[in-house]
Amino acid sequence: MNSAQGLLSPHDRPTAAWSTVAGRLGESTMGDVLRWGAGGSVNFAGGFPDERLFPMWHVQDALDDVLARHGSQALQYGSAQGAEWVREAVAGHLERRGVLTSPRTMLLTSGAQQAIDLVTRLYVDPGDVVVTTSPTYFAALELFEAAGAEIVTVPLDERGLDLDRLDAALGDPRAKVCYLITDHQNPTGISLPAEQRPLIADLMRRHACHLIEDDVFGDIAFEPPAPPIQRWAPDRVSYVTSFSKGLSPGLRTGVLAAPADVIGKALALRENTDVCPNTLAHAVAGELLRSGAYHRLLPRLCARYRTRRDALLASLERHLAGRAHWTTARGGFFTWVTLDTATDAEELLKAAARSGVVFLPGSRFRRGGEPEGVQPEGGKPDGGKRAELRLSCARLEPTEIEEGIGRLAGLV
Structure with a gap:
């Protein structure tokens, strides 16, 4: 059910048929991103900038x-x-x-x-x-x-x-x-x-x-x-x-x-x-x-985000080396992690959320029947369905990143 439809009682719903465009609309991943991260979770899901860095x-x-x-x-x-x-x-x-x-x-x-x-x-x-x-x-x-x-x-x-x-x-x-x-x-x-x-x-x-x-x-x-x-x-x-x-x-x-x-x-x-x-x-x-x-603000901003990216890469190396591989971004907010063993990313997300960590599964960024696994050099396939995770650390301090990756690694 579309989240907007859930706000309407049966008597409030339109009696006319939906348009073709409206009929194609389903659940929005953006809605999940906006909801997650509440309740003290370490939120790797959102692609939002850090409001503490706003000028x-x-x-x-x-x-x-x-x-x-x-x-x-x-x-x-x-x-x-x-x-x-x-x-x-x-x-x-x-x-x-x-x-x-x-x-x-x-x-x-x-x-x-x-x-x-x-x-x-x-x-x-x-x-x-x-x-x-x-x-x-x-x-x-x-x-x-x-x-x-x-x-x-x-x-x-x-x-x-x-x-x-x-x-x-x-x-x-x-x-x-x-x-x-x-x-x-x-x-x-x-x-x-x-x-x-x-x-x-x-x-x-x-x-x-x-x-x-x-x-x-x-x-x-x-x-x-x-x-x-x-x-x-x-x-x-x-x-x-x-x-x-x-x-x-x-x-x-x-x-x-x-x-x-x-x-x-x-x-x-x-x-x-x-x-x-x-x-x-x-x-x-x-x-x-x-x-x-x-333009005077950008260098400082990029330096802060780079520090967080480096902290994420270091935590991944400490906790998941030999069990996963990942990309190294030259900018932006995101790191793409692929586990080396067959795992269902949606089920992993449910378990992670119970442990206070959220991320976005890779399936949200693919469409129908596509092979999984962005392969950084050195990545090794195992023939199964490997979990893909999009992690954003833009709003997290290094201590939060370390805690979140440690929790996530304990579930893999």
Whole structure:
């Protein structure tokens, strides 16, 4: 039962038939993520930034500056595309990441998820194919399923994508959209190799396919990332990012940088849904970019998250060496753990939750009948169904990480 349906009494439920889209909606993994972690659990499940690291005073100063400089305009309805001065500040930031864009070819959205949704609605009809990696971000999979797409996956490991498999998948005439997370992928932490990126751009052109390039973790980097795929095919790529991880998810500042025709169509869709972005919140984010405060804050933030990643890797080595293998992310929040023996990850989660530890099972990031096991070099299959776990330590201190991994190891 969908969690929203559970809030309605039988007499309150609609008498008319659900739409086709509503009928496809099921339980949301995001709902589990929001619920877990209560009651003192060591929460490896959520992909949320640590609220203790939010730049509270900088946000307050930016808000004061916005109200002083822009007054009532910041509280009024605004352009559906986002205020031009904010887009200029965002464009400057994206240029530092290697994105080819301008204020004209950019749309500010309510988080990255809205940007992915807009592009999906522009391109995907029921029965079309969306090509993506296995595993990949669960909320994108749920969005594509709601659109009626058939999801075709290509294996991903620490060496990158199987480009021959990607070429074959894109060769299906129904394949209109490809979705890839370029850096510090959710859920594996893997970044696509620099040498693969121009080759992927070539495949998009050859197959006349549109790429949604998700780079929401690009700013949380522990070493300099490679340029995005968009740089080699700006006419074939909708580049999506947000400031939720490096600044604050509550500001809901997402970005869609795309060809002008995509932006034009997306504007028409956005005007029929939420009319315009949150002008005040986006102005605050724009001021933090314009003043340089955001870029001064990032190195400290990345250092804190790197310390937590290192603590997680050290705990895994102490408690699970020889019984599991895992990825080493170069940024972001996630580590992907694969047990070396056959285990049911959903059953392990139930036992772990009773012991005060939660994580997300790997099955939430895959679709139907796919082989399990992102294989870091040195990984060894055993022929059984191996448990896959997505662990996030973004909100945990090293002592909490050690306690949580110790509890989890006792159940394996």
